[in-house]
Amino acid sequence: MAPIDDEVLKTASQCRHYAMCKIDYLGTGLCPPGKRQHYVSYYPQGRMDLYAALAAGLIPVTDELVRIVETCTLCGVCDLQCHFVTGLRPLRVMKALKERVEDYLKEGGIPVSVAADEPLRRLRAIVGGEWATNDPAVLVTYANDPFPLADMLMPRYVVLPGSREEVAAVVRLAGELGLPFAVRGNGGSVFGFVFSEGIVLDMQRMRNLSIDKDNWSAAVGPGVTSFELQQEASRHGLRANTAEPAATVCGNIVCTGTFSTWSHAYGTAADGFIDMEFVDSSGRIFRLNDKRAPNVFAFDNAVIPAPGVCTEAKVKLHPTTADEDGLLVPFWDFDEAVALARELGRRRIGLAVAVLGVHYIANFMSPSQDLAERLKGVLPESLGIRYVVVAIGDRLARDAIQALAGTVIDSGLWRTLTLGLPRLLDREWQELVRGFEGGRPPYETLCRPEMRPLIEAALDPSPETLAGAVEQDLRGLYAGLYAQPRFTDMTWLNMFRILSSRMSRRKHMFAFLVYVPLDRNDVINHINAEFARIAEAQGLDHDFGFLTPMDLGKRAILEYDYYIAHTAPAEREKIRRAMAEIEPWLDGLAERTKGVTFLKYVFSQGCSRMENFLYR
């Protein structure tokens, strides 16, 4: 067999399971075998895991692995999809995997056939022969994720049900056989919560999605991703409050409730849906809008199981207006940024609002890690920007924000800065901008409307200029993407959240989310400082993530991020020690401070009323 290539293995091991290869977010098409076969093993994400599993000797070459390899045509769609958000080039892994298995066969190797046992035969009787398996090449792609504190756990079976009745039957069978099960919406996982030594249910086949425009809602199956829902809603001139693009809508609601920058206007948790359908642990089907249904709208500040397997959500959709656009308000001082976010909450201004730190801004804007790292330094040092308040709103909202804030980066300037980013980082331009500084921060000069022609001339913003920051062979493709207005359209980028995976480009992101009282800067600053202190003590990379006002600026959701090399055992130990400190501290803080709730306790209670966890 072809030897394991260390560089290729390194790429394979870096897959963060963000499943961006499972949605056509670039408009370049989807991996054809993945789209057809649905198992994650057939997507680039699964193939990355398979290469790593072969290298580690975790699996033999099996019948299914041969089929997986045969179906890959090395079309290369995955390369751009993955690179755009993670910087990885998976095509080389696809090639290496193919070569390795093909060599094995050429050398006379016989693929291992795993016989079906009785439970598998019964599962197949429910979902069809194609949609349940015990082949290790499939199982292993459902056994692991980048969450550093969860060990690998191989399931015995992976099942892809096609309807709620099949889900109910599988759940009943699992109960009868005493098999534990875990549910995965999109076959992916990043939090280490959805492993099972019994059955993993992958809901990928349940992809019903229909818009009920008269009722401002969408009926969404559990295999539908946020991206797909938003895309469909957009076609009807509507918008949903969605999670990260590859996250399934149902899974996200059940797990944490959907929160985003749009939670400023659209709320979270039970605010996001009209009704939901579940299969409970006994296989009974129920809907929430049924007087006899369990009360999942209540909240218990404890780790409790989900109400069941969600088989459909009827999600709220919201109106849009033609004059929506985005802007950024730059800040040096965190408290001032928070004050503006609070004010926008109180005054109900805008639709999406968040305070972002430089790590977020730098990564969102930069198509390469190198550029992001440099921008992360340049934003505070040369431009005087340590935070921004990003806001999406109609013209009236933007006018109001401009009046409140004074200095703003409007969508035109944002586009210029993004498309001219490599030039913005030129030393000479940097020093020029720095030299403008006196009592007022340099960004004020940059944002003056009369400066726009000079900035345009200096940065030479164009898709080609920005594409110059990536590897030579990808430049044409990047230029093509950035020539599409949506890739610099703040509204589109915020709605579809396609850039959020860039946060983990350098290292795996470990996000801590806490609901906080927005009128308590002391509490918010304490939380940030404590997260920073613990990370520093453990030698972990860390940064403020975002803060979004909620419920008229009374509360907010705050994210603080740790960054870890998830494949390094030493980093795993660091995060374990950090967690041991964080959990009791946050529990104590939440006990003493009204408005503080650790998102950990909202897990599996995402259907509850937000008031029940915001105002405990």
Added chain:
Amino acid sequence: MILLTGGTGFLGAHIAAHLIGQEEEVCLLARSKQGLPATDRVGRLMDWLGVARNLRKYVHVVEGRIEEPGLGLEPDGSAALARRIREIVHCASNTSFAERKRAEVEAVNVDGLDHILDLAERSGCRRLHLVSTAYVAGLTSDFCPEELVRPSAFTNVYEETKCRAEWLAVERCGKAGIPLTIYRPSIVYGHSETGRSLLFNALYYPVRTALFLKELYERDIHERGGRKAAVMGIRLDGDGWTFMPIRIAVDEESGLNAIPVDFFVRAFGAIRENKRTDGIFHIVNSRLTKIEDIIGFAQEIFRIRGISAGPAQEMEGKPRNALEAAFETYLEAYGPYMRDRRLFGSDRAGSILDKKGIRCPDLTYDVFKKCLDYAVRSGWGARLFES
């Protein structure tokens, strides 16, 4: 031994070279930066300054950070240093005008001095030389004497912290019985004969901006058809000169008080050598350089025309183009120094310098050209240490 802080900065480096040239044992308190150890940074500077090899034995380097109590030194190292110090030249300074950097500026300019004074008190220091600035005068519009001042307001955090530092030094040196000399230079530019400089801000900055714009729009004209240049009214004239329409507001009778670094060093040396020189000394130019002259020099050197200076009243109410907006922003920060009318008293310094025949060279076209030639050659500092 003389302890020198800020020895890797513009003025400090030149003072270091001056003292070493006089065969004084000099210990530079320096930090590692951008992966370069303090000793390497100092060595690189000594090369740049042309300090002869046989004099390098007088150079000592201690790695430390003045923002930290105890200068970030281990107790043993600190005690050993204290035992050897006979004189301190405190040159370290954060020259940022940025209000957002107040904490950093205070940490160096005020706390840093405090930490140096701690060391001075524990050592056998016989004199402290504090390099301050003429602009501790703050927003004073009239005569600025060579004495401690307490202005009601300052242009920026730099001025304010330097003023606070003077008061701190006077108070603590007075209590400890350490003689104190305070040097107050105005704006310092490169060497009047060679044009060499380590720093390219203040006087250099607007010229650099003009050159940047000229090259930017020339590229637009040559490579992209010149649409952006045309929008700004920028064109290439047939004689190879570039026309850039920029109006800059100036005040009559005002100008820039600038001194070359070689004059500063000679003045520093003369004042230091004068053994009874407690107190404050202005190291300034008795003649102001007008902005109009600098504009004229710069246009001539870089073959630019179209930049005009006129009274601020003439520009009032008229829209600014992007180029003017850029310069106006600069002048908001540097205006008090560029449009200066203040008279800095220099009787005390003058009485010493006159006796030694030391006088400040004028900022003539030739001097300015040498300085700008060097600035361009060195990539405005980017290629300073290339062989």
